[in-house]
Amino acid sequence: MAWTVIVRVQPEGSPAAAPGLYVLGLASHHHALPVTLAVSVAVIGVLSAYNAYRAASAGDRPRMLLNLGLVVNVVGMMVVGFSAYRWGRLVPVTPGHAHEVTVPLGLGTACYLAWLALFLLGNALVIVGVVLLTRRRLRL
Amino acid sequence: MDSRATLACLLLSYGIPVCVEPEVVRKINELTRGIVPTVLDASVDLELEYEENVLYTDLTDLVAFDPELLSSLLDVLIVVDEEAFTEELPEVLHVLVVSSSPGRVRSNPSVPLLSLGRRRAFYLGRGNRLSIPYSELRYLEDVAVWVNARDVLSEDYAYRHDDTLLRLALDLVEDRLNLSVSDLSRSLSVPSHWARILIFLIEKSEERVVRHRVWDWMEPVDKTLFSVKESVDESFVMTVTDELGVRFQAWAYSLYQELSSGYLTWKELCRRTGLGRGELVKVLSLLSRFNALTYKFRYTPPSI
Numbered sequence A: 001m002a003w004t005v006i007v008r009v010q011p012e013g014s015p016a017a018a019p020g021l022y023v024l025g026l027a028s029h030h031h032a033l034p035v036t037l038a039v040s041v042a043v044i045g046v047l048s049a050y051n052a053y054r055a056a057s058a059g060d061r062p063r064m065l066l067n068l069g070l071v072v073n074v075v076g077m078m079v080v081g082f083s084a085y086r087w088g089r090l091v092p093v094t095p096g097h098a099h100e101v102t103v104p105l106g107l108g109t110a111c112y113l114a115w116l117a118l119f120l121l122g123n124a125l126v127i128v129g130v131v132l133l134t135r136r137r138l139r140l
Numbered sequence B: 001m002d003s004r005a006t007l008a009c010l011l012l013s014y015g016i017p018v019c020v021e022p023e024v025v026r027k028i029n030e031l032t033r034g035i036v037p038t039v040l041d042a043s044v045d046l047e048l049e050y051e052e053n054v055l056y057t058d059l060t061d062l063v064a065f066d067p068e069l070l071s072s073l074l075d076v077l078i079v080v081d082e083e084a085f086t087e088e089l090p091e092v093l094h095v096l097v098v099s100s101s102p103g104r105v106r107s108n109p110s111v112p113l114l115s116l117g118r119r120r121a122f123y124l125g126r127g128n129r130l131s132i133p134y135s136e137l138r139y140l141e142d143v144a145v146w147v148n149a150r151d152v153l154s155e156d157y158a159y160r161h162d163d164t165l166l167r168l169a170l171d172l173v174e175d176r177l178n179l180s181v182s183d184l185s186r187s188l189s190v191p192s193h194w195a196r197i198l199i200f201l202i203e204k205s206e207e208r209v210v211r212h213r214v215w216d217w218m219e220p221v222d223k224t225l226f227s228v229k230e231s232v233d234e235s236f237v238m239t240v241t242d243e244l245g246v247r248f249q250a251w252a253y254s255l256y257q258e259l260s261s262g263y264l265t266w267k268e269l270c271r272r273t274g275l276g277r278g279e280l281v282k283v284l285s286l287l288s289r290f291n292a293l294t295y296k297f298r299y300t301p302p303s304i
Helices: A019-029 A032-057 A061-087 A105-139 B002-013 B022-031 B059-065 B134-139 B163-175 B181-188 B192-206 B234-240 B246-259 B266-273 B277-289
Strands: A004-009 A089-094 A098-104 B018-020 B038-041 B054-057 B077-081 B094-098 B113-116 B120-124 B129-133 B225-228 B293-296
Touching (some): A032 A061, A061 A105, B002 B018, B002 B094, B002 B113, B018 B022, B022 B094, B038 B059, B120 B134, B163 B181, B181 B192, B234 B277, B246 B277, B277 B293
Parallel strands (some): B018 B094, B038 B054
Antiparallel strands (some): A004 A098, B113 B120, B120 B129, B225 B293
């Protein structure tokens, strides 16, 4: 396929490309480690959403921002992972050693950009949350 | 310091024993202009600024001399040193424990205590000890709402006494049959916890009960476990509800019967007594006025 976004996936070591794509995209290809990671990420997402809700109810803004940031990060991973799950194909490059996930360029790029935006936003929220929490602790 | 004094005042108004540094006791006396009748035990070496309602005495000797005096001490703030806060001290008293290091104080095993240190509060229950930074006090359910813990770190949290404000609050309390903390706070343009302190001061200065008419005095109650102190008996409940009519007395009696069996949630209390939430909260408020209640609070800060 000429128009593809290619993510190189190696059985040992981590890929240089988007971790979300790696983690969630491969969940559909029956790899035990990615499935475990995908479930863990989803659990973190649910926990963070619950924490963000509780912090918001208690008027705890720093903790709410921190947890929202984590939720946004997880959503980003879901987006890029879903694209690999829905449209990606696992192509063996070297038999028994390396694989590639290929995604059509249009969809792949859109999802990749969406993930990048969510990644930046999420981490910005996490950083602001941590800074506010630290400042509050220091003010005591 | 002022915020801690305000927080201690609020906790005491619910009959929750509090431990503070000597300076905070002075501050409480100053903030409330000495309105709260206080007995300073001989174990405490303190001079207070507003002394009109302060009695300096040896509490143990006083109670041993005449046990009947205990009933007259029920509405009085008792200030004792941490060493004197033992099981011998009648638990139904309104106790403020003084310690130079509140973080290290031991709790009387029968009554949970909230100790207010410089940087954090300590919740000392039976066998457990929770260290709670003030910024996390908002997760100590439900007492966090009662003391407005969200604002505890803000500079405007501390109560500032104003006689005009107290008179206005008294007028409102006398004019209206059904009151609420939120209405009072809106009418007087003060934070909700100030309104609670004003009600507390009115009750102390006028020697009357107001809070059973304040529908949200003890709201919310969803996460707290309630019980009565061991020294509270039937006659105590009958006496404190004597002036509030037969119906109220019957509610209080049925509630006492259930509470004396151990710690219960409001739902269990409603189910067992057949009372509605509104009626239940009224009686709980009344019992808190006379320090008859003991509580178990839930502290659940988010994991991240």
